[in-house]
Amino acid sequence: MSDRPSEAISKSYSVAITGSGGSGAVTTGRILLEAAAQCGFQGLMTRSAGPQIRGGESAAMVRFSPDPVECMGDEYDLLVGLDWRNVERFADELPLSDKSLILSDPAAGEVPAVLRSNGAEILEVQFKKFASGLPGGRLNMVALGAATRICGFTLEAMEAGIRAVLGGKGEEVVETAIQAVRLGFNHDHRPRITLNAPGKSDDHWxxxxxxxxxxxxxxxxxxxxxxxxxxxxxxxxxxxxxxxxxxxxxxxxxxxxxxxxxxxxxxxxxxxxxxxxxxxxxxxxxxxxxxxxxxxxxxxxxxxxxxxxxxxxxxxxxxxxxxxxxxxxxxxxxxxxxxxxxxxxxxxxxxxxxxxxxxxxxxxxxxxxxxxxxxxxxxxxAPPARELPLARKVESEPGGDYQRYAITSDNVSPMTLPGTAAGMYTADGLEHNPHGTPSSMAVDHRSQLTKRLQKLEDFDFGDDWAEVQGEGRRCIVTWGSTAGVVNEVATWLQAQGSAIRIISLRLLAPLQRDRLMDLLSDSDKVLVVEQNHDGQLFHYLHSQGVLPANAESLAQPGPLPLRPGRIIRALSGGN
Amino acid sequence: MTVPALKAKDYKSGIKAVWCPGCGHFAVLSALTKAMAHLGLVKEQVAVVSGIGCSSRLPAYIDTYGFHGIHGRALAAASGLKAARPDLTVIVAGGDGDGFSIGGNHFLHACRRNMNMAYIVMDNEVYGMTKGQASPTTLPDWSNSKMTPHGTGIPSFNPAAIALAAGAGFIARGYSGEPSELTRLLVEAIEHPGFAFLQVLSGCVTYRPDQKQWKEEVHSADSDLPTDDPVKAAQMIQAGDGKATGIIYAKRFPVWQPENRTDAEINEIEKEFLL
Known part of the structure; x- marks a missing residue:
């Protein structure tokens, strides 16, 4: 089995842009993403920077696809080096392969060995020389032009991207950027991308x-x-x-x-x-x-x-x-x-x-x-608007003996708001009786503790507690942002005919224990995936008794993102 | 139909106070209800907000909306409430530990934010609820606490000076042993448009019986006060003995209050994300 799911799935293309302080790597990435959007792609741009407030080296990572993009892939298809100063600090965030292309300016010196070691192809374009021939021209825009051609974007899409990102800086800046992009675009090289652009969508954000x-x-x-x-x-x-x-x-x-x-x-x-x-x-x-x-x-x-x-x-x-x-x-x-x-x-x-x-x-x-x-x-x-029938229960006409913390059938007590006559009460961090009067009596403490627990335990949270994808006796449980990369793994495995179920928890507390156990009941292999060192979700789920004894944990701390290949290896029992 | 005027007792909740017999706070509670009656405040339009400590128990004893929060955070809770509900009369009450020690940062910023609220600090120079430790206003040589057996050894905090430096526009001092003067000061503080700081010398009979002496020491502030000159106010505060009652400083500054206007719908706002 290949451990390169993103390459195999992948109707996607990934670009990383690096540069030292002031080189404009992040701006370049923003424009590239906007240009992809103009072509109808969906996409994602993450950034990595040192701790400096301004300046310092930075990197922008862009991935686009006709489908939703919710994580970075295993490798970058294209690495654009605006210069190579301090790039070592990012090297472990910039995985490349022998199918990758490095776009480099010979004036910036040789591509560092740490980036060349996987056998990536190197394409040289004289960013600096082209830019210097243009008043106000910036080399990152020349590089962007070359990347535009490699990504198969039209110049029109790129110009719209430039206007979206740089429009606020005035027409002169926009025009100069467009000219510099054209210089890079017209350089002698060819598109390296096989994705068909879907065409601009009116419904993308x-x-x-x-x-x-x-x-x-x-x-x-x-x-x-x-x-x-x-x-x-x-x-x-x-x-x-x-x-x-x-x-x-x-x-x-x-x-x-x-x-x-x-x-x-x-x-x-x-x-x-x-x-x-x-x-x-x-x-x-x-x-x-x-x-x-x-x-x-x-x-x-x-x-x-x-x-x-x-x-x-x-x-x-x-x-x-x-x-x-x-x-x-x-x-x-x-x-x-x-x-x-x-x-x-x-x-x-x-x-x-x-x-x-x-x-x-x-x-x-x-x-x-x-x-x-x-x-x-x-x-x-664009995420569609959803009307949720959930609102605060307000008591606007309290009767004679209003009790702010009355025990009700659903344990939620209608609340008066200041300005409402006959509903006055003192909100308190002290334990209280149903009226809200401070109380240290056991009966009040117990009944209010129960009230505050049961109003959550008894509530029907419906189907939104988790996103569940796929079937099978293997199951990955994950939460939060890591769901993106886990879904990508599942899509790839399922396309290969390999069954897997993914449970991505959106509601972590109160844990929907019965629903989760029901989904896990026929699993013989469960992997809990999360981006931290100690396996916090893994231990939480164990403490709640929902995991089988042989469940395994894949917990990788930041700052590196979890990549698809890492999860594939863990599923196969490797590290 | 005219609504009969409320009397001071109508503002009392009837809940029995936890305070020790002879505590100065009873007089503050009584003066506050008199001030409310004097101003004719509509009960449900008032919120009394506090933190933690003996004096912070006050909201439960007043028949208005009340908020008894956590230690030191009364001004923060009150500021959020006032920002969201400018129609309410917001009165904040607490002690010297709550306001000047654990809540000291909020005191500074409430003074400079100048939201329209009155802040009453019942200052007895001791932590009463935890049974008698030194507070920021305790003199450095007070050695009756086991926790600081040699005294704190650090100068006490001058609340009026801090309030002035932090930008408060109303600074006054009262005494629980002078209830009618205290009522007047409470009325002025509640009426002041902006943040009004009222320090009330309110003795602790249990842990500071020496404060019975205040009766002899407290005196009226100079007749030429209040001033609206911060330099003069600073001189008076720094030169004084901390026992002068009255309004020391009153000056109107712009009141901070968010404007609650509505001129857009969410779906219009979301259009900015379209390509």
């Missing part, structure tokens, strides 16, 4: 995962956000701030994450669906506030865009290592909701669902996005 979480939050009714800037979540907040203003809401930049979480609890107590976004260090600071929201039954949603941890960790790179804190971080018996979007496109639905479920169930929802979703740009089919 160009969006990042952070923006997609923002869209989902707004669709779910979020109208107040308080947050503190943090990598890699800030772009979600920056996107939302002006949008909230247009929708009758607002975003408040708080003094710290302790303020953020308590501010949104205050706003939600006032009746406005509220959210914050952060990353691991911020989530750590918010945990006490989450307990307050949970016990006072004040709905809030936290979007946690995961990065390498613990502590400051690797702020600019992705990892799925905050599952444990999301599940277990709170003190006391503190059941709540934990979600993970399965792709950039799914960030929209999952965030909307989380916000509305938090509202409906008057509890805390944590959404575990990550850097690889949040900061990647994708071309996707």
């Amino acid at each position: 160009s969006i990042t995962g952070n923006q997609a979480c923002g869209v989902g939050a707004l669709r779910g009714g979020t109208r107040f956000v308080a947050a503190y800037p943090i990598t890699p979540a800030s772009e979600m907040l920056e996107w939302m701030a002006p949008k909230l203003e247009k929708l009758g809401g607002s975003l408040l930049q708080a003094e710290d994450e302790l303020a953020s979480i308590n501010m949104i609890i205050g706003a939600s107590f006032g009746g406005v669906p509220s959210l914050t976004a952060t990353s691991g260090p911020g989530l750590s600071l918010m945990v006490e506030g989450l307990g307050l929201a949970l016990v006072s039954e004040t709905p809030v949603t936290v979007v946690n865009v995961m990065r390498g941890g613990p502590s400051t960790g690797i702020p600019t790179k992705s990892e799925q290592s905050d599952l444990n804190i999301a599940l277990y971080g709170l003190h006391g018996d503190a059941p709540h909701l934990v979600f993970a979007p399965l792709s950039i496109r799914d960030c929209v639905f999952t965030t909307q669902w989380a916000v509305q479920l938090a509202e409906h169930l008057q509890t805390v929802a944590i959404v575990l996005s990550d850097q690889s979703l949040g900061q990647s740009q994708a071309i996707i089919e």
